[in-house]
Amino acid sequence: MSKQLLVGIAALALCAGAMAQKSAADGIAEYRKMLEDGNPADLFEAKGEDLWKTKRGPKNASLEACDLGQGPGVVKGAFVTLPRYFADTQKVQDLESRLVTCMATLQGFDAAEIAKTPFGRGEMANVTALATWVAAMSRGMRFNLPQSNAQERASYEVGKRAFFYRAGSHDFSCASCHGEDGKRIRLQDLPNLTKNPGDGIGFAAWPAYRVSNGQMWSMQLRLNDCYRQQRFPYPGFGSEVTIALGTYMGVNAKGAESIAPSIKR
Amino acid sequence: MNIKLRLILGCTFVGALLAGCATAPSPAELDAQAQKAIKSSFRDQSFVKTSWLDQDLGLSACSSDQAPDQATADRIMAEALNTVKWPTGGQYLGDWRAGERLAQSGRGMTWTDKSTDPKENGGNCYNCHQIDKKEISYGTIGPSLWNYGKNRGVNELSSPAFAPIAQYTWVKLWNAKAYSACSNMPRFGHKNLLNEQQLRDIMALLLDPKSPVNQ
Numbered sequence: 001m002s003k004q005l006l007v008g009i010a011a012l013a014l015c016a017g018a019m020a021q022k023s024a025a026d027g028i029a030e031y032r033k034m035l036e037d038g039n040p041a042d043l044f045e046a047k048g049e050d051l052w053k054t055k056r057g058p059k060n061a062s063l064e065a066c067d068l069g070q071g072p073g074v075v076k077g078a079f080v081t082l083p084r085y086f087a088d089t090q091k092v093q094d095l096e097s098r099l100v101t102c103m104a105t106l107q108g109f110d111a112a113e114i115a116k117t118p119f120g121r122g123e124m125a126n127v128t129a130l131a132t133w134v135a136a137m138s139r140g141m142r143f144n145l146p147q148s149n150a151q152e153r154a155s156y157e158v159g160k161r162a163f164f165y166r167a168g169s170h171d172f173s174c175a176s177c178h179g180e181d182g183k184r185i186r187l188q189d190l191p192n193l194t195k196n197p198g199d200g201i202g203f204a205a206w207p208a209y210r211v212s213n214g215q216m217w218s219m220q221l222r223l224n225d226c227y228r229q230q231r232f233p234y235p236g237f238g239s240e241v242t243i244a245l246g247t248y249m250g251v252n253a254k255g256a257e258s259i260a261p262s263i264k265r
Numbered sequence: 266m267n268i269k270l271r272l273i274l275g276c277t278f279v280g281a282l283l284a285g286c287a288t289a290p291s292p293a294e295l296d297a298q299a300q301k302a303i304k305s306s307f308r309d310q311s312f313v314k315t316s317w318l319d320q321d322l323g324l325s326a327c328s329s330d331q332a333p334d335q336a337t338a339d340r341i342m343a344e345a346l347n348t349v350k351w352p353t354g355g356q357y358l359g360d361w362r363a364g365e366r367l368a369q370s371g372r373g374m375t376w377t378d379k380s381t382d383p384k385e386n387g388g389n390c391y392n393c394h395q396i397d398k399k400e401i402s403y404g405t406i407g408p409s410l411w412n413y414g415k416n417r418g419v420n421e422l423s424s425p426a427f428a429p430i431a432q433y434t435w436v437k438l439w440n441a442k443a444y445s446a447c448s449n450m451p452r453f454g455h456k457n458l459l460n461e462q463q464l465r466d467i468m469a470l471l472l473d474p475k476s477p478v479n480q
Contacts, residue, residue, distance in 0.1 A: 154290060154298060161299035166324045168317050169374040169381075169458060170389075170451040173328065177406065185392050185404045194330070231374045233313045239306035244299075 025189050028265065041132060041209040041261035044216045048133025051126050057107030066102035068095070068134065079138035080258055083246045085149040092155040094246040096220045097238035099130050115237040119221045124237075128218045132207045135260040143204060143253045152247065159248025162241045163193070168231035174245070176230075178202075193249050200259035203249040208262040216261075219246060310376040327447035338446035345442035348455045349435070357431040357468050358422075361477075364388075364470030367463055368396055374458065383460040388453065388467055396470065397477045406449060414472040415479040422474065431472060438464050 052063045052075075068078035069086065083094040089101055104111040109123060117124035147153050166173040177185060178193040191197035206219045217225075223242050227235050235242050290298065307315050323341040326333035333341070370387020372378060379385050390396055393406040396413075413434075418426035436443050439454030453459045459467070470476050 150289070154295065157290075157295040158299045158302050161296065161329070162303060164328050164330060165299075165303060166328050167320055168313075169456055171324060171449075171456075172451075175330075176449050179330075183404070183406050185406070186402045227307075228375045228377065231313065231317070233307040233315045233317055234310035234376060235307055240302040241306035244302060 028187075028189070031265065039209055039261070039263045040214075041136075041207070041216060041263060044129045044132040044207075044209070045136045045261060046133075047126075048129040048131070048136075051130050052133060057103065057109050059106065059108035061106045061108075063099075063102050063106060063130070065106055066099070068098055075134055075137045077138055077141060079135045079260070080141045080143045081145055083152075083155065083243050083250060084146050085151045090151075092149075092151050092243055092247060094219065094238070094243045095131050095134060096127055096218055097243060099127050099134070100238065103127070119218075119224070120215060128207065128216055128221070131218045132216060132261045135207055135258065138258050139260065141258055143250055143256050143258065145247065145250045145254070147251060155244045155247040156251050158240065159244035159246070162245055163248055170231045172230045172232075174226065174230070193252065196253050196256050199257035200262065201256070203246070203253045204256040204258045205260055205262040205264070207260055208264045210264050212265055217264075311378075312381050313374075313376040323442050323446060332447060341446040342443055345440040345446075345452075345455070346436065348452075349439045349443065350454065350461075352435065352461060352465060357435060357465065358473055359462055359465030359469050361466070361469040361473045361475065363463075364466035364468070364476075365397065367459070367467055368470055369400070381457075383457060383463060386458050386463075388459060388463070389451070390467065393449075399477065410471060411478060413478055414474065414476070419472055419479070420474055427472070431468065434468060434471060435464070438467060 052066075055062050065072045067073075067086075067088075068075065069081055069084050070076075070078050079095060082098065083092050085092050086098065086101075093101065100109075100111050100114050103109040103114065103123070114123045114127065119125075119128070145152070147156065163174040164179075166176070173179075174193065177183070177190050181192045183190045183192075191202040193202050203219070206217065206222050208217055208222075209215075210217050215221075220237055220242060223245060224235055224237075227233075303318060304315075307318060309315055320328065322337075323345065326337050326341060332338070367388040368390035371389045371392050373383075373386030373389075374381060390410075391400055391403045393404040395403040395405075395409040395411055398411050414430070417430045418424060419430060437450075438459075440452045441448040441450035442452060451458060454461075454464060470478055473479070
């Protein structure tokens with residue numbers, strides 16, 4: 001082994017020692033800071049903007065007339081008010097399920113077909129890119145979900161119940177990991193999602209680019225993988241429980257600044 | 266105010282009240298709506314079936330931000346204690362090295378795993394507990410288990426402290442709800458997440474005086 005290599009290893013060991021002195025959160029925050037200079041989410045953001053403005057689908061139309069809750073075509077500020085109730089579908093919808101509604105009504109895509117498509121494939125990959133861009137248009141804004149409609153209030157209450165629902169082989173619920181302050185799984189800090197966990201944390205950080213697997217993750221995919229690790233069966237895309245959980249987390253995050261799309265390990 | 270206007274105002278008020286009633290479901294109605302939503306939102310994937318959403322008394326009583334009442338908690342704990350199967354031949358300890366490997370592994374029982382055979386599963390222990398201090402990547406949802414046996418007076422296997430703490434720990438691993446009705450800890454024996462030998466190996470990691478945990 002060369003002398004230089006040995007010195008290098010010794011230096012690394014020293015660094016590791018110094019790193020261990022800091023909290024896991026400090027180390028991870030530093031790591032994220034280093035990554036922020038070039039967040040690949042930018043690429044998905046650009047793709048999403050392009051998809052929004054391009055005429056596509058059986059009806060050869062763009063999404064520029066899509067109503068995300070702020071009126072047709074208004075994108076800025078929409079993300080921090082979703083999920084919310086929509087009169088035309090008579091449902092509470094999150095960003096992704098609303099985008100699919102617009103793709104169906106304006107562009108003529110088959111909504112059920114998109115909902116069945118695995119994450120990262122076909123039109124589902126386009127939904128994720130669109131969600132990334134729509135979220136980015138509200139970067140720096142604060143969450144303020146409406147709760148004036150009865151269905152919105154019911155969605156919050158259903159979401160709260162789903163959050164605490166224990167089942168599966170390991171008896172886990174969302175609350176098993178995200179119900180208390182200051183807890184970790186291994187070195188991963190766990191936000192307490194039963195209240196506002198702070199600016200850019202939890203609901204205010206997704207969609208996010210995952211460095212560990214090189215994928216862009218939407219909130220629907222984030223929840224899907226939570227449920228996988230919770231040892232629950234497979235949650236349907238845009239299913240009532242996933243949207244209600246969005247309402248629960250989004251309302252709890254009232255006042256939190258959105259940093260989405262963010263970058264995660 | 267004339268009678269007609271009073272009538273209109275009065276009716277409007279009653280109407281608003283009725284509308285208010287119609288749009289504000291009771292907690293029980295919301296419970297039912299949530300149950301319906303949970304039933305309709307999931308599908309089978311690989312061996313993970315929607316039947317995994319079914320709850321026994323303990324899970325349903327521990328699925329809110331309110332703890333169950335004492336009588337319910339007592340019943341959950343008594344029923345959990347009844348599920349425990351003791352190790353064959355009274356042999357509590359296996360190999361702490363195998364126990365450490367199991368403690369490190371967080372695998373098993375997700376829809377991307379191979380099967381429900383306990384041999385595919387890890388114990389997930391370090392996800393929530395500090396165990397051997399040499400492992401700095403540990404979770405904090407559960408208490409530290411460093412020096413677990415030593416702190417409880419097990420300096421050698423012949424210590425009088427050994428038998429009671431071995432029994433206690435076996436129950437904890439088999440069905441943690443026996444001691445705490447709403448424990449966050451999975452029921453490793455009861456739910457067949459780990460087999461008897463795997464449980465013995467984890468027992469050894471915690472209680473064997475030779476285990477690094479007790480140095």
